[in-house]
Ligand SMILES: O=C(O)CCC(=O)C(=O)O
């Protein structure tokens with residue numbers, strides 16, 4: 093693993109070549125840096141403007157969007173609520189979760205709460221519903237290339253992610269004030285979901301852990317995506333594709349006086365999908381690490397309890 097993570101254009105029409113490029117990067121780093129993803133500049137700009145306006149509101153306004161009963165699965169989660177598994181300090185971040193709008197009589201409603209929308213900014217619900225759908229499509233495209241890389245049919249993931257429990261997270265890391273006593277913007281963690289599509293990581297801070305335990309900064313080109321493998325895909329692929337530990341550190345320079353905003357889209361499986369190790373990822377050298385399949389929703393609940401977002 094050298095420090096030159098390649099930048100990969102999603103506009104490549106050669107599906108097998110693109111699959112190879114993405115797959116090699118995921119296998120090596122657990123991450124890929126992606127450009128030409130197809131999100132329009134206007135759409136993204138409006139999303140950043142609205143995100144800034146959302147978090148600039150009074151805490152009391154934002155807290156109207158907080159529902160502790162659903163553990164922040166939708167709407168607002170206040171500053172210093174989430175804590176990385178095994179960490180000593182809460183993360184220096186606040187965020188807002190946008191989920192899928194399901195059809196009225198969907199059987200998945202019990203595992204996927206309705207969205208919570210803020211009163212302001214105006215047009216928020218409409219804009220982020222559209223952006224959510226765009227992320228969903230880009231994610232499906234990346235997964236179809238991962239399927240090719242794994243020797244599966246390119247549509248293998250389609251039924252697994254249909255009406256999936258994906259979440260778009262709008263993240264705000266406020267300016268660093270005073271002595272943070274060891275707390276950082278986002279403590280070392282792995283993502284729980286299948287893959288994550290992250291916008292905004294060109295602002296310094298994101299680091300991934302190398303196998304030797306040292307940290308490597310990741311910064312995609314402006315407007316690009318950092319895409320990473322989550323624990324569900326690591327489990328499905330029997331660790332052929334690794335879910336790499338990452339964190340967001342506090343800037344040492346004048347940027348520490350500025351907010352950092354980012355927007356990860358956590359692409360999830362359908363809640364009722366059984367995560368069962370792929371046969372093609374089991375070999376004599378890499379025996380099945382997970383002989384017992386687990387439903388996506390059960391797996392998610394176990395992990396949310398660990399990070400302080402859900403009560404046991
Ligand atoms: O803000 C970032 O750059 C990364 C955020 C992240 O890793 C997460 O929310 O899981």
Ligand SMILES: [Fe+2]
Pocket residue numbers: 281282283338
């Ligand atoms: Fe993450």
